[in-house]
Amino acid sequence: MKKAMLLVLLVFSLTTLNLSVSNAQCAMCSINAEQGVEHGNSQTKGINAGVLSLLAAPFLLMGGIGFLWYRKYKEPHTNSPL
Template sequence: MKKILFCCFLALGPIFLFVQNTYAQCAMCAINAEEGVKNGNTQGLGLNSGIMYLLFIPYFLVLVVGIIWYKKYRKKVVHLNMKNEQINLN
């Protein structure tokens, strides 16, 4: 498990080192929000972060369900010491 986490960290780690600004608005929404802010409207200031927040939630939920599913249904190593016992197949 530690090896898998280490490999995932090595694969995904560089993505978080080079973060770019993201804009989650379509062109029309961006123009309307910018015009509203220029005219003194303050409601459009948090629009982009709200959209990013709404986009993040489904991916986070899928990740949580995947982790729970993995932990619940993974194969567990079970050692049975049955060498000296005879098995009856009737």
């Protein structure tokens, strides 16, 4: 168990310490997103919907893990002396 936690901590540390700068969008996407807000075109709404749908997956995953964790530790312990 300790080896698994150490491995998770090591992987997390290595991924968060990688501080390279990158551009997330191509020039055309960023121009559409910036100009679409001013003009109210439908491409901007599509980009926003795509971002929200991509953002939902990690939140659902972490929420599910949190729910399972809560449910597991909510059960009464049979080993307790009381």
